[in-house]
Structures are given as C-alpha cells and as structure tokens.
Amino acid sequence: MIVSSLNKKYDAIVIGTGISGGWAAKELCEKGLKTLVLERGRMVKHVEDYPTANKDIWEFEYRGKASNNEIQRQKKQNRTGFVTSKITKHWFVDDLKHPYNETKRFDWIRGYHLGGKSITWGRQALRMSDLDFEANKKEGVGVDWPIRYADIADWYTKVEKFIGVCGENLGLSHLPDGYFSPPMELNPVEKYFRSEISKHYKNRYLTIGRFANLTGDANHLGRANCINRNRCMRGCPLGAYFSSNSSTLPAAERTGNMTLRTNSIVYEIVYDDYSKKATGVKIIDAITKEKVEYSANVIFCCASAIATTSILLQSKSDRFPNGLGNDSGELGHNLMDHHFRVGATGTTNKFKDKDYIGNRPASFHIPRFRNLEENNKSKFLRGYSFQGSASRTDWRRAIKELSYGGAIKDDLLKQGSWRVGMTGFGECLPYHENKMTLDYKNTDEWGLPTITFDADFKENEIQMRKDIKQEAIKMLTLAGFENVKGYDDVASFYPGHAIHEMGTARMGHDPKTSVLNKYNQIHAVPNVYVTDGACMTSSGNQNPSLTYMALTARAVDHAVNQMKSKTI
Amino acid sequence: MDRRIAIKNILATLGLTVSTSTIIGFLESCSDNKVAEVSVFFDKTEIYLIDCLVDVFLPRTSIVGGKDLNLTQFVDKMCANVLTIQKQKEIKLGLNEFLKKFEQKFNKEASEVSVDTCEILLDICLNISKEKEVEVFKLLESDYSSLSKHSKSKCLLYRFLTTVREFSFLGYFTSEIIIKTEKSLLS
Numbered sequence A: 001m002i003v004s005s006l007n008k009k010y011d012a013i014v015i016g017t018g019i020s021g022g023w024a025a026k027e028l029c030e031k032g033l034k035t036l037v038l039e040r041g042r043m044v045k046h047v048e049d050y051p052t053a054n055k056d057i058w059e060f061e062y063r064g065k066a067s068n069n070e071i072q073r074q075k076k077q078n079r080t081g082f083v084t085s086k087i088t089k090h091w092f093v094d095d096l097k098h099p100y101n102e103t104k105r106f107d108w109i110r111g112y113h114l115g116g117k118s119i120t121w122g123r124q125a126l127r128m129s130d131l132d133f134e135a136n137k138k139e140g141v142g143v144d145w146p147i148r149y150a151d152i153a154d155w156y157t158k159v160e161k162f163i164g165v166c167g168e169n170l171g172l173s174h175l176p177d178g179y180f181s182p183p184m185e186l187n188p189v190e191k192y193f194r195s196e197i198s199k200h201y202k203n204r205y206l207t208i209g210r211f212a213n214l215t216g217d218a219n220h221l222g223r224a225n226c227i228n229r230n231r232c233m234r235g236c237p238l239g240a241y242f243s244s245n246s247s248t249l250p251a252a253e254r255t256g257n258m259t260l261r262t263n264s265i266v267y268e269i270v271y272d273d274y275s276k277k278a279t280g281v282k283i284i285d286a287i288t289k290e291k292v293e294y295s296a297n298v299i300f301c302c303a304s305a306i307a308t309t310s311i312l313l314q315s316k317s318d319r320f321p322n323g324l325g326n327d328s329g330e331l332g333h334n335l336m337d338h339h340f341r342v343g344a345t346g347t348t349n350k351f352k353d354k355d356y357i358g359n360r361p362a363s364f365h366i367p368r369f370r371n372l373e374e375n376n377k378s379k380f381l382r383g384y385s386f387q388g389s390a391s392r393t394d395w396r397r398a399i400k401e402l403s404y405g406g407a408i409k410d411d412l413l414k415q416g417s418w419r420v421g422m423t424g425f426g427e428c429l430p431y432h433e434n435k436m437t438l439d440y441k442n443t444d445e446w447g448l449p450t451i452t453f454d455a456d457f458k459e460n461e462i463q464m465r466k467d468i469k470q471e472a473i474k475m476l477t478l479a480g481f482e483n484v485k486g487y488d489d490v491a492s493f494y495p496g497h498a499i500h501e502m503g504t505a506r507m508g509h510d511p512k513t514s515v516l517n518k519y520n521q522i523h524a525v526p527n528v529y530v531t532d533g534a535c536m537t538s539s540g541n542q543n544p545s546l547t548y549m550a551l552t553a554r555a556v557d558h559a560v561n562q563m564k565s566k567t568i
Numbered sequence B: 001m002d003r004r005i006a007i008k009n010i011l012a013t014l015g016l017t018v019s020t021s022t023i024i025g026f027l028e029s030c031s032d033n034k035v036a037e038v039s040v041f042f043d044k045t046e047i048y049l050i051d052c053l054v055d056v057f058l059p060r061t062s063i064v065g066g067k068d069l070n071l072t073q074f075v076d077k078m079c080a081n082v083l084t085i086q087k088q089k090e091i092k093l094g095l096n097e098f099l100k101k102f103e104q105k106f107n108k109e110a111s112e113v114s115v116d117t118c119e120i121l122l123d124i125c126l127n128i129s130k131e132k133e134v135e136v137f138k139l140l141e142s143d144y145s146s147l148s149k150h151s152k153s154k155c156l157l158y159r160f161l162t163t164v165r166e167f168s169f170l171g172y173f174t175s176e177i178i179i180k181t182e183k184s185l186l187s
C-alpha cells in the first residue's frame, strides 16, 4: 500500500465540510491558521451548482417523482419518503456505491458533496439548556455532560449572529432565548391555536420555529433576505438560509488561509506514539484512488457522527488497537437519534376568508412541556417538542377519495378548508448497546470497511411516543379542531430516520467512560477534536445542529489558545 | 379545433404568459391517434381506455380538461417508469378486471369502450358511500396475498382505477397552465 507523503505541513486539517466542518474551517482560517479542508464528495459551487433551484414542478420529468430505476440506487435514502425526488436526489448518496449493513434497521441518510447536509437541512436552530445538560447526571443515565449551558451560551450567540436565525424569544429556561432576527409570521389558524393553547395550559406555548433563514436588516456578506419560496432544500441562490456553501466556506476562503480538497476520503488519522499526538491524515482520492498523507498540528473531525467515528475506528495503532482514542471502549457506542412522525392532525371550517399562500419556510414550534420539574410523574424520562403547521388544503385533499368529474376538478382549483398537523420530536436516551461497528469483510469500492448498525429505540421512547400522540390529540381537540386524528408512523420508528444521528464518541469527564473531554478533544490525543454529532452525551429533543456549530466554534477557540501556549 | 379556442380563451382571460410553442405543444398532443402511437406501458386498446378515463375524471369545463393537457400520455409514462414492477403487474390485472366488467355490462368487445360507457361503469365503481370509500382504501393497503379471490379482484380493480385517477390528477394540477390558473383564481 503506497501512500505518497506530501511535504507541506498545515496548521490544521478539517475533515468534512458540512455544518460542523464549515464552522471549523471558518474559525480556524479567521484565526490565521493555514487550514486544509478535506471533503470526500464533489465540488458544489454556491449559486452555480444548485441545478433545480429555479425549476417549476412541471419542468421535472414525472413531476419530480423518482423513477423506479432511480429508486433502486437510493433504496435506503428513499426510506425518508421525500429526499429522493428528482428535486433533491442529487444531494443524497447512491446506496449501491456507499453500502452499509444493518444488524437492526438504521436509516443512514447522507450527502457526500461540498457542504454536506448543510444544503438540505431543515434549518431549525434550537439551543439546548441545563435541563438537557444536567439530565444524565440527575437520572444516572449514561455519563454526565462535562459542560453546562453557561459554557456554551456565548458560542450559541456567536453562531446565531453569523448564520442568521429568525425567531421569537419566550424567556423559557428549558429553551433558552437566542440572538434572533424578526420572526416569520404565524398564519391566522396558527395564531388561533397559539391562543387556545395558552388558554388551556400554563406551561405550553406555541411559537413560530427558530429558523436559520435571513429576515430583518442585519448584514450578511453575500447573502440576501429570505423571500419565502420554500425551496431551500434545492440550494438557495440568494444564500437566504444558512449553509456551509453560502456562509462559512466563503468566509474561510476570504481569509486566504484555506486549501480545499474535494474528492478526498479521509480513512485514517495518523498517530505518533513518541509525541502522543496525531501527525496528520491519510486520504484516498475518490476518483483516482491515489492515496495521500497530509500532516498538520491539529485535526478537526467533522465528517458527521457516523463517518467521523468510522475514521477513528479505522485509525488503529499499537497504542490504540481498537481505534484512535478508544481507551474507554465507548467509541461507536451510545448511538442516538430523535424519534418523530407521531402526532395528530385536525381541520377547521373556520377562517375560510383567509387565504394561504403556503411558501413560508418555517413551521410552528411547541417547546417541551413534559418532565420540566424534578418530581415528574411521566412514565418516561425526558421530553419532546412539537413541530407543525396549518395550511389550506390543495388538490391533494382528493387523493384519498374516489371523486371525479368537472365540478370536482374545478373545485380542487380553489383552496380547501384549513388543516393543521404536528409531529413530536422526542429525545432518545444513550444506550451503550446501541452501536456501530466496522465490517472489514465487506469493503466498499475504495477497499474501506463498511459500517454495521445495531441499534434500536427502547421502552422509554415507546412510552414517550404514546404520550406524544395523546397530547397532540388533546391539544387539537381542546382548541376546537374537527376530525382530530392521532397518528404514529411505526414504519419510520427506526433510528436514523430523523437524520439526527449522534453520540458515538461522547464527551465526558472521565477518560474511562468517554472519548472526548469538555473541549471536544480526544482525552488521550489532545490535538484531535471531534465536534460533529459524535460528541453528544445526550440528545435533548432539540434539532441538534446549532449545538454542533457552537461546540465547534468553542473548540477552535480552545485549540488556537492551546497552540499559542504550545500545549498541543 | 374548438380545443384551441378553449385554450386560447382561457389563457386570454387569465392574462397568462404561456409561450405559443407551449400552446402548440398542447394542441399537437391532442390527437387521439397520436396517444396510441407513442404509448409505452399500455397497448392500443388499453391506451384508448386510459384516454376515456382521463376524460371522465377531468373533463373540460370552462377550464381545460385532462385530455387537453395530454394526460393520457403522462399516465402511460408514469405507469411505465415510476411504478414498481409489482404495481405494474397489478395495474395490468386491474385493467383487465375493469374490461371484464365492461364486457359483462355492455356485452361488447374491449376495443369498443367509449367515454359514455366508462362514465356508466365509473358511476357504479366510484360513486359509492363514504364508508365504502374508506373500505376501498383499507383494502388497497391490506396484504394482497391474504385476500380472498373476490377481494383480490376488487383490490386489483381499485388499484387500477385509483392509480390512473391519481396520476391524472397529479399531471393536471401540477401542469403549468393549471398552476397559473390556480394562482390567478387566488389573486
């Protein structure tokens, strides 16, 4: 196996260019470090490379639906039920080219290209709180987070300022306020639901979601305000939502300190037992299959939770026979995701005089209300929040009917009655036995081991789900909605489905039970930082990416100080 | 050429900016024979049946109908390329169930199917009570292999009808002309 070694040494290497990698690149470069940014996928140039951004639905073959042949190549991505349409399929991997194994079903949804999932993320940007950071310790679950809200609050603010998050502050300790631009507007039915919820409950609130879409008058270089096209997943030519491509990577580039190399699959971090540090990384060029080694003083792992953990597990040495930094044996364990697609829907015949255009790229949010107090009485630990929206139905209201004919056809051109729907987003506990491992017998086309998943949701999540459905029904009923129906999409009750995979290289105080310390450094290899979802000690119920970004910015600050003081 | 007048009138009243080539495109595709020539999934007899169904599902009113938008070809293409092999088989079997019904009811050959006869048959199959409608969708979601012989043929029949109906609706309501019509109705 010949690995050509390039002489040039960088100050830093970042693995991955998604939400966390973009942040690592920007912060490292802005702090003056010559940084090599490695991305396994293809180049995606902001604006130029969003091929479907301006297309109308009738311009897509099969009106956007993937053909049967296309689905064969994205069977696992297609489990989501929406990402493989012709509108967005190019942002998700070819499952035949990038296989993985399932001892138990795991929906591993990935985007291998510059920007990673930052292009397609749903942009919900929520802070975690001490209710989340203290929960493991209080309940004796997993290990204690080595940080508290105060350690990360300022970093959340820094991130929100840069990426631009719109939303409403509520003054809740369990969903901390943030640095927000003006919120998007709730529509009349959502406003009504909000007032009904406040009327019936003391600790429940409906607010517009906190979204990384630009509103207000703050200046974001090279980006414009959102004009409500709700086509974000295609890539926004205005840069009106946050992605690495529109925001962090251009910022890194502007410094002149970034060297970007796409088609570069990192497969190993090189460890030097003499210095007790990592010296660099090995890559395979995805196209030429050439192997190259790059060296740097500090390495940021941001390839997304599973991929980062895979790289660490592959990085074996005499010192670390079970993978880099895996003294605890926890690397690959405690795999978490959120569970969702359980809730309720309802309709109302009121508000018929209110039209609804329906392009707002944001949903409403009902923050967690369960187990806020220590003397909770629920049958489960932790809690969940709701995301949902109200809109007037369109022609699709007739899909599950047998109606036909001229009058029906003409009627379907008009807006139907209002419908409201919401889904819970529930916390999943960290279970040691939920894990990913490497399979060296089944390798991919680059000869690298594939990943095997062995994880499932358990009793706590099942009990929580029952409550989610019940409470959704109750709230809609109390608010006077009609045809209220609960749902629980059991076909999607599998880890990975919420695309919030995390936890496989957790942070903790003790090197014996965790992989990373409180600054996201590998306990035993202090010049390697892991700042993507792998670092999460518990999942909270909040969409997690804002936390990855804040932890990344904080970790870079730490790394640069350590480098200055020559500690690493 | 009353179709051309219908389209032109509608476009004019809506003040839409649809290119001339688009209108010509619609018109070119309005010939019944052409549909049969280019179909890929359905054969000649079958495509004629689909054409009739599209016309009954989405007839022309003061607003263009399904045939004006060449939806027969669209339905054919969707069945050929978007449906799984299993669903494709079910569609063909379901179509035969429909034709069987037609032959029984009218004592005619399948090739003699017409818009009028389709209308009569659809009235029997689709104009049913809400409860029965719910039952149909339940049947469509059930495990086919565990169904009785009678339920199997019913399931196939409705698989065929609901699929053609859904693709017709999809093609219609996501077409350029209809989306623009919808917008203008809103404003």
Ligand SMILES: Cc1cc2nc3c(=O)[nH]c(=O)nc-3n(C[C@H](O)[C@H](O)[C@H](O)COP(=O)(O)OP(=O)(O)OC[C@H]3O[C@@H](n4cnc5c(N)ncnc54)[C@H](O)[C@@H]3O)c2cc1C
Pocket (backbone or CB within 6 Å): A015, A016, A017, A018, A019, A020, A021, A038, A039, A040, A041, A109, A111, A112, A113, A114, A115, A116, A117, A118, A120, A121, A122, A123, A124, A125, A264, A265, A266, A267, A302, A303, A304, A305, A307, A308, A311, A499, A500, A532, A533, A543, A544, A545, A546, A548
């Ligand atoms: C449809 C959708 C909706 C979502 N909605 C939300 C939401 O509303 N809010 C929220 O917080 N989160 C949301 N998420 C999740 C969010 O996208 C992820 O949490 C986030 O992108 C993770 O960031 P990351 O940097 O860890 O990984 P990614 O963004 O996935 O980026 C990882 C990058 O690393 C690259 N890479 C992988 N392996 C290697 C390797 N070996 N060598 C080099 N490069 C490598 C990948 O190609 C990729 O570019 C959503 C995701 C999807 C798909």
Ligand code: SF4
Pocket (backbone or CB within 6 Å): A213, A225, A226, A227, A228, A229, A230, A231, A232, A233, A235, A236, A237, A238, A239, A240, A241, A361
């Ligand atoms: S909704 Fe806003 S952010 Fe999304 S694509 Fe449209 S303009 Fe861009």
